[in-house]
Amino acid sequence: MTYEEAVAYLYEATPVYQHIGGQAYKPGLGNIEALDALYDHPHTSYRCIHVAGTNGKGSTSHTLAAILQSAGYRVGLFTSPHLVDFRERIRVNGQMITQDYVADFVMKARGEVEQIHPSFFELTTMMALCYFRHSEVDVAVIEVGLGGRLDSTNIIRPVLSIITNISLEHTQFLGNTLGQIAAEKAGIIKPLTPVVVGNASGEGVREALEAKAQQQSAPLFLAEEAAPLQEATLMDVGYLYKTRDWGVVRGELTGLAQVENTRTILTALECLRGEFEITPSAVAQGFAGVCRLTGLMGRWQTLSKHPRLVCDTGHNAAGLAQIAEQLRRLRYCYEHTHFVLGMASDKDVAAVLKLLPRWPKYYFTQASTPRSLPAERLAAWAHEEGLEGEVYSSVAEALEAARASASSRDLIFVGGSNFVVADLLESIQ
Structure with missing residues (x-):
């Protein structure tokens, strides 16, 4: 074998x-x-x-x-x-x-x-x-x-x-x-x-x-x-x-x-x-x-600097509340914030979306696992909470769009799910 x-x-x-x-x-x-x-x-x-x-x-x-x-x-x-x-x-x-x-x-x-x-x-x-x-x-x-x-x-x-x-x-x-x-x-x-x-x-x-x-x-x-x-x-x-x-x-x-x-x-x-x-x-x-x-990965991990690309595996309300707070503290350190977001379907999505900041540009996506919440559903839910952005069929596609939109002085954050971070790391290897 x-x-x-x-x-x-x-x-x-x-x-x-x-x-x-x-x-x-x-x-x-x-x-x-x-x-x-x-x-x-x-x-x-x-x-x-x-x-x-x-x-x-x-x-x-x-x-x-x-x-x-x-x-x-x-x-x-x-x-x-x-x-x-x-x-x-x-x-x-x-x-x-x-x-x-x-x-x-x-x-x-x-x-x-x-x-x-x-x-x-x-x-x-x-x-x-x-x-x-x-x-x-x-x-x-x-x-x-x-x-x-x-x-x-x-x-x-x-x-x-x-x-x-x-x-x-x-x-x-x-x-x-x-x-x-x-x-x-x-x-x-x-x-x-x-x-x-x-x-x-x-x-x-x-x-x-x-x-x-x-x-x-x-x-x-x-x-x-x-x-x-x-x-x-x-x-x-x-x-x-x-x-x-x-x-x-x-x-x-x-x-x-x-x-x-x-x-x-x-x-x-x-x-x-x-x-x-x-x-x-x-x-x-x-x-x-x-x-x-x-070999630890995915804990507010910086993957590139210009623009700064960060990922984090926080995936429940408590974890994403801390991520949201960190993004707030960093808001004026960067010209714009781009948020690549995907979630698992069995999480309390409504509770998490209420915690996330409104000012980033969002890129709604889904990871390559059956447990992922479809990106379209996530986007519809997010729009009801005032989070604006477009839908992308994969994490790699969402990241490509964020990079195309970001300047060297921007922050790109990728997270919402272990699976999203996993797809990100695999896509940039």
Whole structure:
């Protein structure tokens, strides 16, 4: 079996959330526990850090991995979804899982697929856990796929759990209130295991998290109260952070969300000090080189400068509210703003459109996935909210139109969906 055949088999033989949405979601841990037993519990061979939350999981996971890698540890990193290459999901010290390992794992797993009928994410999770054992990692940073309590990754027994923040998302699975969603994400809290919460605001959120932590006798650390970040200044090349414990640190990631993420990461580092040897130099290197060290893409990422082309994977109301605020702050730094926008059909499109600024010129489009909201429908909805622009059949076509219209002193922003950013990155490779 070749690598290409293996990936095709994964997509064809297992339900893929990235492609079909909620139909691929399999609540419960029965399948992953069956796989875990068959593969002899690979995650018990190394230490794990578990990261859940509505927004910021990816940035937090990648930065922690970069810091631990800079501290001299061999680090596995499991995140989702991927943007361009399936192998982005599974990395060791920043290097993607090998094509040979993917092909070999899938070929040998076909019997389990036919017997257990796992989802794409369940089988991919087990592949990652096994690859980390095969690669003899010291520690693996594991990002939750959806929710927490019933997520496939929740079979691990981490040395630290992290919940970045809570917003309304996936309400058909996680609940209709912030408190209910918080209770689902709190499902990753394990007995006697410290848990860091980045942002506990929202009705019922703190109560749900504290109740679970108390039930599990798990020490709970609230990043907002821990105050490890004293000052954050946004520079042209990233943030400059004045920290309580690690000196002045330059952060490579520049989105407004990174201030909250940094507070969460610094609080997590305090909890990890007893488990790992982490130096100020490792912290500085990890923050300053997270993209190079881990391959992180799509977080307020600048792809060109004249005009400035930026993309971001924020795709729910909370994430796009921060993007909208960042665009407002940058409004007078550029002559004009061009916004290439596409969304997934299962998002709260109405809520997002109310948050977006009215002054950019919009280019409404759709990504090359069945889950995309048709561009015509998005445009009609947007026009009702006062967002003006034209419709384009693909992200590449929308970007071409934006570039043709923009001067060298303009800003082009591309986002609204992971899938839109994925198509963008693929189109400019």
